[in-house]
Amino acid sequence: MTPVDKCLTSEHTLLETIVYMNEYKWNTLPVVNSANKLVGVFTRSILFQMLLSHESMDTPIGNYVKKDIGTISNHTTVEQLEEYIAVSEVGTGFVVNDEGVPIGLISKSAAVKSFLQKTRMLKEQLERILQNSNLGAFMADDAQRIIFINDNLEKMIGVPESTLLNKKVIDVFPDWIIPVGVNEVHFQEKIGSQTFMIRLSKFNMTNGKQGLIALFQNISELENMAQELATIKTLKSLLQTVIDHSYDGLVMINAVGKITFTSPSLLELFELQHNQTADIPIEEIFPQFELTKVLKTGVADISDFMEIKGINYLVYRIPVYQDEQIIGAIGKIVYRQLHEVRETFKRYERKEMGNIPAKKPAESSRFSFDEILSKDPQMEKLFKSGMKAAKGKTTILIRGESGTGKELFAHAIHSSSNRENAPFITVNCAAIPEHLLESEFFGYEEGAFTGAKQKGKSGKFDMANGGTLFLDEIGDMSLQLQAKLLRVLQEREFYRVGGTERITVDIRIIAATNRNLEEMVEKGEFREDLFYRLNVISFEIPPLRKRKGDILLLCKSFMEELNKQNGTSITGWDPLAEQALLEHDWPGNVRELRNVCERAMIFADNGMIHVEDLPDNLLKKIGFNLFLEEDESGMEKPLLERAEEMAIRAALKQADGNKSKACKLLGISRSVLYDKLKKYEVSDAI
Structure with missing residues (x-):
């Protein structure tokens, strides 16, 4: 506003008013009362009216003052002032304070000019902000024609302003769409070799329609920084993992x-x-x-x-x-593992001195964990635990049903230990007569008993010195021998039968059993102190029926091995034969599976093992014996019919004779099921 220093009163003459108006160059002058409050205005048009009426220059202006005026409070905001000017019919307004005293004048033209200057200033500030923030921007009108582009955008996309102005957005960026009902979207866009994050939003125009604003943020550098940061984080994690482990x-x-x-x-x-x-x-x-x-x-x-x-x-x-x-x-x-380093150096020194041969002893382990075939998660966990346990000297007890591969597991533990080049001696406690077990274990001196060799004999403990002694079927050992074994485990020393010299040995004990030692301890059939001495580290090898995913894997290995051994040329298994193998519970575990494979390969005629090549007792146990039946003409039923009949019988058995449930299991309709039952003469009593 323009400050008001002087005001007119009703007593001012026409001449005084002309002088005032000429001095201030205002088209409208404020008129106040004796209290200095604004009561009206005197305008240039009123002046012309008085002159045209030939009023005397001494005529007071009081009768000509326009009293119906609007005022503006000195507390009016810029936004309120904009609204006031937009609807005002007069070109000038007076600003009054709280007492109604005029303190300034605002003309519509001056206000508009001020607003324009402010708009230019805001535009320049916005441009500087966009420039300093490295944001590219363009605006489009309600017809989606580009009406503004900042300098950054030209540099970012390499297209001059003149090329883009007045172009439709869809012609420049054909894939850009803002869904109906959505006012703003964010997305990534690759333009040339650069990647941008785009913010596309709608804005309300003065005509009530909506235009578009697009902001461009170049994130190529950020992506590179993110990749570098990710690389640094990966290296840090790797280094931290190395340090931690x-x-x-x-x-x-x-x-x-x-x-x-x-x-x-x-x-x-x-x-x-x-x-x-x-x-x-x-x-x-x-x-x-x-x-x-x-x-x-x-x-x-x-x-x-x-x-x-x-x-x-x-x-x-x-x-x-x-x-x-x-x-x-x-x-x-x-x-x-310092003790392992010491042991390695000892072996190296002995080897260099010629005290031990470089090759393995005759009785040593023949298998490693890499040679044990399994893809079962539980078995893989056992392998990892076995490799860890192999590094120490602690006694290990391997448990599991007959035929699960306990001895194989013992071999693998020895192969993974620092004793791998030392003897691996096996004793089957169930295969040696009880009266010979002691001499087998500890050996005997010359003349220890009738029939003893003249020079005596070394026992299994002597043979295993420096290596591993594997005691298989330890649950079948007599109580008397258990007591002597306990002493060796505790003291690492023993006496030969008939001898008086104490012999010290360095051996590791791995024991195995398929019996429940806890029950034997309760019944007094196995020494409790020996059980706890053996059961320091225990592994339970799961039976084959609990890891059926290994069956076909083992069959493939056995097939290759037996083809070489027996001179056969078996190339694979029929799918129904494989299904039969998977249905069987395998009470004899891996040992039984190998025997079945060997038998089937011998009886197979055409290079492929079929169901009829499997043992009859196995097929009967799993309900596959119907495959061996013949029809009334004495000819075998076609393979597909036999499979279909078996599936129907199995579904009825699983559904307890409920035909609706059987239909769901088979995936057929009830009418089809009845036709099949009639065709194969399947009894409802199944």
């Missing part, structure tokens, strides 16, 4: 000897928390490491053996340099 403990100190990093494995070994070590002088937490010594010497070295919780460990002390200056040190604590 490393067999070595790690500790790092800075140049003043304070701890800057400790690995989880080290904290676990010393039963500490991270907050107990962070930024603490290492001499207060791990003085035995003597890690600050290398800060002074700058030379890497290794400690003597130390012990914690019965675990031996070494500390490698390594200085850290930067630009030839020591900035810290690393302590690498080695404590796992």
Whole structure:
């Protein structure tokens, strides 16, 4: 507004008013009363009217003042002022304060000019914002013709403003659509070699229609940064995983000897928390490491053996340099599998000295975990656990039904241990007569009993020294021999039969049984103390009926093996024969499966094993015996008919004779089922 310094009153003459109007160049002058409150206005048109009426210059203007006027409060906002000007019929308005005293004048033209200046300023500010925010933008009218483009967008998409202006959006970006009823969408768009995030939104125009605003954000750089960040995160996770699962403990100190990093494995070994070590002088937490010594010497070295919780460990002390200056040190604590390293070096030294041959002994393991075929999750879990257990010296008990492969599992454990090149001796406790078991186990001296060899004989424990002794069917061992075995397990020493010399051995015991040792302990048939000595690590091998996914896998392996062994040329199994194998419960487990495969391969005629090549007792157990039946003419039924009849019988049996349920199981209608029952003469009593 323009401030008002002087106002007219009703007593002012026409001459005074002309002078005032000429001085201020206003077309409208405020008129106030004695209280200085606005009561009306004197306009240029009133002036012309008085002059045309030949009024005297001394005539007061009071009778000509226009009193029906509108005023604007000094508290009026810009938005309210815009609305007022839009509907006002006068070109000028006066601003009054709370007492009604005029304090300023606003003309419509000046206000519009001010609004235009403000609009230009806002436009420039918006342009700067878009420019500094690296956003590209365009606007389109209600006909979706582009009416505005900022400089950023030209640079982003490489198209000049002149090419895009007045073009329809659909002609430039044909795939862009805002669904009906939606005011805003976000999507990615690849333009040239760049990728943009687009925000497309509708806006209301002054004509009541809707236009479009599109904002472009180049995210190509962000994508590259995200990929780099993802790569860094992956490397960090990989490094952290290596550190967390490393067999070595790690500790790092800075140049003043304070701890800057400790690995989880080290904290676990010393039963500490991270907050107990962070930024603490290492001499207060791990003085035995003597890690600050290398800060002074700058030379890497290794400690003597130390012990914690019965675990031996070494500390490698390594200085850290930067630009030839020591900035810290690393302590690498080695404590796992040190005994295996020692054993390996011992074997190497003995080999170098010629005390042991390089090749395996005659009696050694013949199988590894890689050679045990299975895709069953439970078996794969057992393999992993077996490999872990193999690394130690602890006694292992393998349990499972007959024929599940307990001995195979024992071989694999020995092959995965650090004793793999040492003897693997097997004793079947059920196959050796009880009166010979003791001499078989411990050997005997010359003249120990009638018929003894002149020079005596070494026992299985002697033979297994340095390696593994596998005691199969240990549940069949006598109580007397159990007591002697317990002593060997506890003391690692024994006496030969008839001998007086104590013999010390280094052996690992792996035992196996298909019997329930817990029940035997309760009945007094098996020593409780021996059971607990054997049952330190126990593995239960599941029977074949609980891992039927392995049946066909094993059959394929047996087929290849037996083709070589027997000179047969069997190429595969008929699907119905495979189904028969899967239906069987296999009480004899893998051993029975191999026998069935061998028998079927011998009887197969044309290179493919069919149902009729399988043993009759197996087919009868699973209800496949109807495949062997013949029709009244003495000819075998066609294979498809036999399969169909079997399926109907099986469905009726599963549905307890309910034909509706049987139809659902078979996927046929009731009328079709009745036709089949009649055709195959299947009794309703099934």
